[in-house]
Amino acid sequence: MTTGAPARVPFLDLLPSYEELAAELDAAARRVLGSGWYVLGPEVEAFERAFADHAGTRHCVGVGSGLDALHLALLALGVGPGDEVLVPSNTYIATWLAVSRAGAVPVPVEPDPVTGNIDPARLEAARTPRTRAVLPVHLYGLPADMAAIGAFAARHGLPVLEDAAQAHGAALHDRRAGALGTAAAWSFYPTKNLGAIGDGGAVTTDDDDLAERLRSLRNYGSRRKYVNDERGFNSRLDELQAALLAVKLAHLDAWNARRATIAGRYLAGLTGVRLPVVPAGAVHAWHVFAVHTPARDDLAGHLARRGVGTLMHYPTPPHLSGAYRDMGLRPGDLPVAERLARETLSLPMGPQLGDADVDRVLEAVAAWDGADG
Numbered sequence: 001m002t003t004g005a006p007a008r009v010p011f012l013d014l015l016p017s018y019e020e021l022a023a024e025l026d027a028a029a030r031r032v033l034g035s036g037w038y039v040l041g042p043e044v045e046a047f048e049r050a051f052a053d054h055a056g057t058r059h060c061v062g063v064g065s066g067l068d069a070l071h072l073a074l075l076a077l078g079v080g081p082g083d084e085v086l087v088p089s090n091t092y093i094a095t096w097l098a099v100s101r102a103g104a105v106p107v108p109v110e111p112d113p114v115t116g117n118i119d120p121a122r123l124e125a126a127r128t129p130r131t132r133a134v135l136p137v138h139l140y141g142l143p144a145d146m147a148a149i150g151a152f153a154a155r156h157g158l159p160v161l162e163d164a165a166q167a168h169g170a171a172l173h174d175r176r177a178g179a180l181g182t183a184a185a186w187s188f189y190p191t192k193n194l195g196a197i198g199d200g201g202a203v204t205t206d207d208d209d210l211a212e213r214l215r216s217l218r219n220y221g222s223r224r225k226y227v228n229d230e231r232g233f234n235s236r237l238d239e240l241q242a243a244l245l246a247v248k249l250a251h252l253d254a255w256n257a258r259r260a261t262i263a264g265r266y267l268a269g270l271t272g273v274r275l276p277v278v279p280a281g282a283v284h285a286w287h288v289f290a291v292h293t294p295a296r297d298d299l300a301g302h303l304a305r306r307g308v309g310t311l312m313h314y315p316t317p318p319h320l321s322g323a324y325r326d327m328g329l330r331p332g333d334l335p336v337a338e339r340l341a342r343e344t345l346s347l348p349m350g351p352q353l354g355d356a357d358v359d360r361v362l363e364a365v366a367a368w369d370g371a372d373g
């Protein structure tokens, strides 16, 4: 018996999202298992069509992961050794790793401290003759300032690749994320707003040639069996993941609406922490609901003792991780990213989070004695 024990609110539980659609998902999985066709087939084509329609682009190319989507999109855009790509200093490390894997150098640009997204006013100073692309991230599901980024990119003839891995369904002035740049890279990692039952990713674009190049790169550099025109990769979305993603895609808008309702309750009810800001014209996908406080570790400990799960997105900025030690950057070199990393705390968020769960989170934060705790 757990009578009297405080109810627990996990940071995220993926099982309820399966249970809600179990009949549909099971039927889709059985259809694929019984089809005898498992890689690059009708399920992938149908999902690509549906996802392109949702994002509002001409093309969607399914690949093996979000990292692969970024990597292959960079290659298709012509990024390679000797090039530099402008990236946010405060992102999940995958954004940087994709640039490195393309043989190029990620050049960190500090974010706007209020939105957390790459600061367009800082792009010019980071540009060099080697700059080959701009790679903004729609962090936590909030679209980056794509008008200003696009103006900068157009001025210098640079492509803009959106890292939309956290932004399924986000929008800016009636245009969806994924249709806001030259191309966009998506992840279907299980925890994302649109998540597979394993790894998956995609690139969306309006550019016919870019889409064609990506279809080749994901499949050994081949568009016709045993004709290999370039040295490609094996990074294909499989039929099973595509079929399951197509089921979930039909529920994405409703699930995002539920996320927005939860975010609205947090925004109205939380005190004592800095809250996320949604600029006019932006539709936030609320992949992550992050609050900020200098006493972040104290708040995290307080919530943990009350059974409320939290995470930090992300505790270490890429330039201070071991992976990028050889860049020679030190604490203090990118102070905006470093401060966000120290002060950010993500609260429970997901379409299956109940009203009572939200109440418990609000009560637990209200019971915190604040920044001097």
Ligand SMILES: *Cc1c(COP(=O)(O)O)cnc(C)c1O
Pocket (backbone or CB within 6 Å): 065, 066, 067, 068, 091, 092, 094, 095, 137, 163, 165, 166, 186, 187, 188, 189, 199, 200, 201
């Ligand atoms: C999840 C994520 C990725 C990587 O996606 P994977 O499918 O895990 O490879 C890239 N960028 C951002 C911002 C992400 O959140």
